Amino acid sequence: MCGIAGIMYKGERDGLHAAQALIDMLDGCQHRGPDSTGFALYGQATKGELKLRFFVGQGDEAVAAVARIQETLAQHHATIIEDEHIGDNYRVVVEFGGDVQEFAYAMEHAAKVISIGESLDIVKDVGGAHEVDERYAVHKFTGTHGLGHVRLATESDVKPEAAHPFWATGFADIAIVHNGQITNYWKMRRRLEQRDFEFRTDNDSELIAVYLADKLSQGIALKEALRTSIDDLDGTFSFLVSTKDEIGYAKDRLAVKPMIMYENDDLIAVASEEVSLNRLFPGQALNTKEPPPGSYNTWSRST
């Protein structure tokens, strides 16, 4: 129950605006989800480096969590390059050359991971777009593309870890924002758990992320993975997925959840409502498109 947004700038130079654009777009549809707001942002990747972000809270709880994180990092030969404690988060950049999935699961057992990636950094917390921006300086992020989400908590609590975007637990650089409900959630989850995938929440958005990441790790193209998701996932959904260099969407066959998109020479923007798109172009009438039911598509960075 929420609003979603995604943006990809085609040129390198405009990339600086992705985070600010998402803040504006989410502020435009905050009525769809006042409880929490989140961003999946893709910055510059450096070979051999991973960015990790955790929920650690404040005070003693945070000190203990950070100690556990640092211990686990050392155990996995991940060398800390830089780190900071910001808001309720602990953000760390490490030098790492091993198997990401095994490393990620180990980190998950040490603390609450928000995201892991060479390029991906997820920021999410309770409150509106501007509040989260204020707490985590989201507008300062540089990057060419990203996703955003505003959430109205229905089935799970208003906790920062239940906020979106969801990282595909165990897979670097894959994020998802989703509006809807996957009704064959447990069936699909058990199928993936049979194959030793781990889940951190009971949230159906995490399932979509892991489902897609699994396909990608098998060498299947994102577009093809989105196509099969429409057959495999049951329920009502409009979701956006992002990787290091692509964003994509899929929409259920019943067209229950809204989605609207706009594309020009500079950018592709997708949102739940046109009012979000219009935030990027105040006073202009946009030539938007509503994707049909059961459709999917991807865009990749031209560079």
Place this chain on the structure above:
Amino acid sequence: MVTIDLAKIPVREANELIRQHGAEGQDVEVINPDARHHIGVGLTSAINVKIRGSAGYFCAGLTDEAHFEVDNNVGWGLGDNMYSGSVVVGGNAGAIAGVAIRGADLVIRGNMGSRAGQVMKAGTLCCAGNANFMAGYMMYGGRIIILGDSGERVGEDMAGGEIYVGGDVQSLGSDAQVVDVDGPELDEIRAFLDRYQLKFKGTFKKVANAGKKLRYATSERQVRSIPFFTFSGETDYWNAKVQEDLYIKAQIGRYRIRGYGGARELPHLSDLAFKKDLSQSGHEPDPVSKVNMYTEIGGINGATPLKLSMPVMIAPMSYGALSRATKQAVGMASSLSGIAENTGEGGMSDAQRDAAEQLIFQCLGGRLGWNIHDMKRANGLEIYISQGAKPGFGGQLMAKKVTKELAEIRGIPAGIDLRSPSRHPDILGADDLVIKVEEFREATGYKLPVSVKLGAGRVRDDMKIAVKDGFDFVELDGMQGSTGAGGAEVMEYVGIPTVAAIMEALDALEEIGVRDKIQIVLMGGIRDGIDAAKALCLGPDAIAFGTSTIIAGGCIACMQCHVGQCVTGIATQDPEHEKRYQPAIEAQNIHRFLESVRWQIATVTHALGYTDVKQLNRDDLVALTPEVAAITRLPYEPGYRDRHLELKAKVG
């Protein structure tokens, strides 16, 4: 022409200005709309409104007589429930364009989204481009003209009306068929297209209802009704009720439909007792004067509240299931007792409006009888999501009751077995619901309380959503609630009991710390003032009576409400039967029942040592059964049952 700049003022203020200019007959131009929602909502004057850009959800919704022009796109729910007037959209329209329109011309020069014209009753929805998935879904009347392609499943479950397709009919929906188009129809379409300067040279295919699902194939055989006592008894395994059920199912080959309440023994208020010994109470000759019972409902967010002389309301019951005379009597009784009445589904009659001093107007998924004019003369607006007797299901009104007059008010074809939609076209999640609630507030100037009716299912989640979506109060209906017609098994086995529902509701609000942000009206099988007092102890702000008032007003509990031949004139639309019902007399009977409720609540409150009904609390109660103790977390005190029986024996 006055210009309103949405870059400078919010939509709420703009709509007030538009309505003011409307009253003065002044045309309006809206600049910088930037796809904002609710532009023009609630306008009922014949002015022109030009929107220079794109509009968001519910543009021109809940309007009558006005003419709108939008230069670019519109979001979901274009022209929601419009009565007359027009909208011309220069670009594309989102999903459910023309939802529930009762007239008006809607023209979209681009494409339109899914489920266009859902539950529309009259008027014309014209799309110059392509339509999408399920155009004409559940439409009851009017016409849709699509110059491009139809989209998949066009005409899905349409009950009436016509869909003309100029391009390809991509696939037909359930119970839809392609039929011949005749000359005069085409002339009318050409005239319409000319009026809006739409050029089209091709031919049309016409999609209409195929008539396979409008009526049940075999009707249920009329049988002598089994008395409720026998019906609800479970002593004899293959009892008369079970046998009857099997005989009838052997004939009709489907689930059965019946009226009235559930018959299964369920944990209920009768499994609770007052902790304090009240056997000595009743000596106070005038308890009503000793206890403050005045209650306001619906005002916590600034709307004008319902002012109740006691924490009691009339539960929503539809005009359709009940006769007009019955709704009138209940309305009169509500006024005599100083409480509020509720229209239920099927619209507001003048007789009912005149009879009830305080009247809540209920909006259901079929939007049957829903309209801006009655919204404006209501004292509260209510979105029905579900009801306790059949949570998750829509209303059922058998053909016998869908008379010409009733069909006209509802805007549907007469003589169909009406199965009301089980969900709203424009409420597909809590996020859409926020926008819908806002639309109602915009349309009525934020003056009326907006409530939600919830059948007890997933109460915990639903309550949280109700608070977050900004409702003023919830009408929470437990499984013991009755209905005019429902699937028999659904009535007995779907939902959760009233006592469980209120516990889940309060727990949910406590979990997120918002008990003071919403009020609760509890209902579902509350029979008298003692039940009411116990219910109030559990924590709702008020309770509501449905079936009790109907019985007080002459119902003989034959459980044949759905048939339409009610001998008392209550659950019927047949004038011959209805004339047996004397509203003025029955109103007095219902009023006297309500006064007995007042007396009983006051007596119990006074005997418990309080001076205000708001002091009633859960510490005043004990549970008589382990089940209810587990549900309510009240102490299990079976000993009180003996005391209760002893008292009964003495008095009996």
